[in-house]
Amino acid sequence: MYIGNDLGRYHQADLMRQAEASRLAGETASARAAERRATMRKVLSAAVSILLWPIKD
Numbered sequence: 001m002y003i004g005n006d007l008g009r010y011h012q013a014d015l016m017r018q019a020e021a022s023r024l025a026g027e028t029a030s031a032r033a034a035e036r037r038a039t040m041r042k043v044l045s046a047a048v049s050i051l052l053w054p055i056k057d
């Protein structure tokens with residue numbers, strides 16, 4: 001099957017791939033969350049400005 005230290009190297013490489021995938025997934029999730037927050041800020045700002053528009057004039 002695996003000769004010498006090959007098993008250790010394969011296991012280490014597998015752990016590195018898993019860590020990289022986890023890191024990339026976290027970055028993607030945080031970017032999506034930031035985009036959602038920015039969209040909500042824009043929508044809220046537009047709604048408030050529409051509601052307050054008659055008061056300004």
